[in-house]
Amino acid sequence: MIIRHVTFDCADPYALATFWSDVTGWPVSDVDKPGDAEVLVEAPSPVPGLLFIRVPEGKTAKNRVHFDWMPVERTRDEEVDRVMALGATLHEDHRTPEGLGWVTLRDPEGNEFCVERSAAERGA
Structure with missing residues (x-):
C-alpha cells in the first residue's frame, strides 16, 4: 500500500x-x-x-494531523519569512535563543504546519 x-x-x-x-x-x-x-x-x-x-463547512478546531517541513535551500528563519510572504500567518513560535526549535504557521485557510531547522542547521 x-x-x-x-x-x-x-x-x-x-x-x-x-x-x-x-x-x-x-x-x-x-x-x-x-x-x-x-x-x-x-x-x-x-x-x-x-x-x-x-467542503461547505469551515475549519473549527486544531488539525489532528499536520506537516513538519524542513527547508532544503534555506534556513528555517528564511523559510518562515518566505512562506509568510506567500500568505501564511504565525500561529506559535517555538524558537529558542540557542537557535533550536520550530515555528508553527497557518495556511490561508487556517491549517497548521511547522517549519523546522534545515539539515545544515542541524549539523552545525
Missing part, C-alpha cells in the same frame, strides 16, 4: 492549492482550474500529492 494523496478539506481548492504549490514548488495539475471542486498539487514521485477538496 502507498499513500497517493494527502487531502485537505477547504473552501477554495484552487486558491489553497496555489498557495501550497508556491510553498512546495510543486505544480498544480494542468487539468485543474479556478472554481474546480477538487484541485491536485502534483508532488515528485514517490511523495504523495496534495489534494484540495471543497
Whole structure:
C-alpha cells in the first residue's frame, strides 16, 4: 500500500492549492482550474500529492494531523519569512535563543504546519 494523496478539506481548492504549490514548488495539475471542486498539487514521485477538496463547512478546531517541513535551500528563519510572504500567518513560535526549535504557521485557510531547522542547521 502507498499513500497517493494527502487531502485537505477547504473552501477554495484552487486558491489553497496555489498557495501550497508556491510553498512546495510543486505544480498544480494542468487539468485543474479556478472554481474546480477538487484541485491536485502534483508532488515528485514517490511523495504523495496534495489534494484540495471543497467542503461547505469551515475549519473549527486544531488539525489532528499536520506537516513538519524542513527547508532544503534555506534556513528555517528564511523559510518562515518566505512562506509568510506567500500568505501564511504565525500561529506559535517555538524558537529558542540557542537557535533550536520550530515555528508553527497557518495556511490561508487556517491549517497548521511547522517549519523546522534545515539539515545544515542541524549539523552545525
